Amino acid sequence: MRTAIKPAEGRLGIVMPGLGAVATTFIAGVQAIRTNRALPIGSLSQMGNIRLGKRTENRCPRIRDFVPLADLDDLVFGGWDVYDVDVHASARNAGVLDPAMLASIGPALEAIRPMKAVFDETYVPNLDARHVKQAATKMDLAEAVVEDLRRFRRENDCARMVMVWCASTEKYTKASEVHETLDAFERGLRNSHPAIAPSMIYAYAAISEGIPFVNGAPNLTCDIPALIELAAQTDTPIGGKDFKTGQTLMKTIIAPGLQARALGIRGWFSSNILGNRDGLVLDHPDNFRTKEVSKLSVLRDILRPDLSPELYGELYHKVCINYYPPHGDNKESWDNIDIFGWLGYPMQIKINFLCRDSILAAPVVLDLALFSDLAKRAGMSGIQEWLSFYFKSPQTLPGLRPEHDIFKQLIKLQNTLRHMMGEDLITHLGLDYYQELVEAL
Numbered sequence: 001m002r003t004a005i006k007p008a009e010g011r012l013g014i015v016m017p018g019l020g021a022v023a024t025t026f027i028a029g030v031q032a033i034r035t036n037r038a039l040p041i042g043s044l045s046q047m048g049n050i051r052l053g054k055r056t057e058n059r060c061p062r063i064r065d066f067v068p069l070a071d072l073d074d075l076v077f078g079g080w081d082v083y084d085v086d087v088h089a090s091a092r093n094a095g096v097l098d099p100a101m102l103a104s105i106g107p108a109l110e111a112i113r114p115m116k117a118v119f120d121e122t123y124v125p126n127l128d129a130r131h132v133k134q135a136a137t138k139m140d141l142a143e144a145v146v147e148d149l150r151r152f153r154r155e156n157d158c159a160r161m162v163m164v165w166c167a168s169t170e171k172y173t174k175a176s177e178v179h180e181t182l183d184a185f186e187r188g189l190r191n192s193h194p195a196i197a198p199s200m201i202y203a204y205a206a207i208s209e210g211i212p213f214v215n216g217a218p219n220l221t222c223d224i225p226a227l228i229e230l231a232a233q234t235d236t237p238i239g240g241k242d243f244k245t246g247q248t249l250m251k252t253i254i255a256p257g258l259q260a261r262a263l264g265i266r267g268w269f270s271s272n273i274l275g276n277r278d279g280l281v282l283d284h285p286d287n288f289r290t291k292e293v294s295k296l297s298v299l300r301d302i303l304r305p306d307l308s309p310e311l312y313g314e315l316y317h318k319v320c321i322n323y324y325p326p327h328g329d330n331k332e333s334w335d336n337i338d339i340f341g342w343l344g345y346p347m348q349i350k351i352n353f354l355c356r357d358s359i360l361a362a363p364v365v366l367d368l369a370l371f372s373d374l375a376k377r378a379g380m381s382g383i384q385e386w387l388s389f390y391f392k393s394p395q396t397l398p399g400l401r402p403e404h405d406i407f408k409q410l411i412k413l414q415n416t417l418r419h420m421m422g423e424d425l426i427t428h429l430g431l432d433y434y435q436e437l438v439e440a441l
């Protein structure tokens with residue numbers, strides 16, 4: 001049965017805490033695409049197809065033609081940053097996109113200036129923040145963000161909004177008592193509890209307004225019981241954590257393949273260098289720890305050493321990130337994978353990926369914004385596990401093992417879209433019609 005989905009009428013406001021490399025590459029990219037200067041490469045929602053029905057039916061529309069997504073022409077952008085720099089200047093500073101291309105779309109980007117940020121230097125020590133809200137309590141800060149959201153909606157005539165966290169990675173924290181219930185969390189906001197991070201304040205503001213919230217960094221943010229409770233109360237989709245790009249994207253493509261062929265893995269050493277502001281923030285051990293935990297969880301969940309101790313029980317997995325300014329946003333990563341095959345004979349795989357971090361992340365922001373808006377219009381709320389495809393460390397309900405295998409994640413995403421649109425789910429069984437084909441030959 002088809003889910004009732006409200007139409008994508010009117011403008012969709014996409015607001016982002018953090019107007020740095022990822023956010024500006026995303027905004028400038030959408031502006032270039034809608035003025036026919038470029039194609040939305042890397043965006044599954046815009047460029048991907050989805051098979052419907054049996055293989056014999058040859059129905060394979062573009063996803064954007066299959067589900068009612070917001071049109072790129074209807075998107076408006078805004079955000080907050082600790083530096084008062086417009087999106088054009090911030091994109092130039094990030095050094096990701098060609099300056100000539102940026103100049104050609106400059107005026108649209110110059111018009112987007114950041115709102116004052118909610119910031120706490122104990123969560124991101126490596127930044128010298130200058131454009132920051134001042135308030136007596138963390139609850140006052142949350143109310144100021146709610147006010148920003150309402151003003152943005154009004155001034156930009158938005159029918160709907162989504163918020164995507166594109167700000168720096170906060171220091172590593174674990175959920176504690178103040179995150180356990182909405183009551184405790186709201187009390188904590190009023191008392192300015194130190195364990196409530198800025199990202200949680202933005203998430204609280206968005207979710208209390210019923211605005212879908214997506215977390216692109218590995219911070220806890222909305223992955224706490226209090227905000228899951230609030231999302232249920234306000235019928236709001238939420239999701240995270242940490243955009244899956246670069247080295248981890250490669251890991252979740254390669255590891256499921258090795259595991260599918262029952263090949264053993266003894267060691268996986270991942271090292272990378274990057275020189276953007278993200279790299280600078282991650283150069284602090286507390287912030288690196290947050291990223292490390294997110295990156296390390298992937299292999300364990302794909303390979304399941306508990307089920308196959310002979311193949312993966314000895315696996316040594318190491319991840320290093322090195323700040324190296326000369327490379328800017330052009331991250332270079334090296335992976336050395338020690339595998340073993342028949343009778344235990346060792347082999348090695350070496351990967352040297354020269355990627356562009358924000359070029360990989362921008363289409364992920366677009367898809368997450370469009371799909372979480374779709375989820376909201378389809379009446380889906382709470383954790384959107386079907387969007388795990390886009391995350392390094394997918395948020396799940398407590399007790400549920402996240403799915404990291406990118407191919408299973410894709411099947412889940414596509415089946416969710418089929419389910420919403422009342423199409424048959426695809427199991428890839430085929431036996432139900434194979435015999436008919438054989439007989440017809």
Ligand SMILES: NC(=O)c1ccc[n+]([C@@H]2O[C@H](COP(=O)([O-])OP(=O)(O)OC[C@H]3O[C@@H](n4cnc5c(N)ncnc54)[C@H](O)[C@@H]3O)[C@@H](O)[C@H]2O)c1
Nearest residue numbers: 018020021022081117166167168169217243245277278357
């Ligand atoms: N680029 C990728 O491939 C990728 C992949 C996964 C996750 N991420 C995460 O996405 C985030 C953005 O990455 P980036 O390369 O754009 O980094 P960036 O440093 O260029 O941009 C982050 C921006 O956030 C701002 N900021 C920091 N704290 C803030 C706050 N409390 N409120 C508002 N603004 C704040 C900073 O001033 C900066 O401009 C990082 O957390 C990064 O770890 C990026």
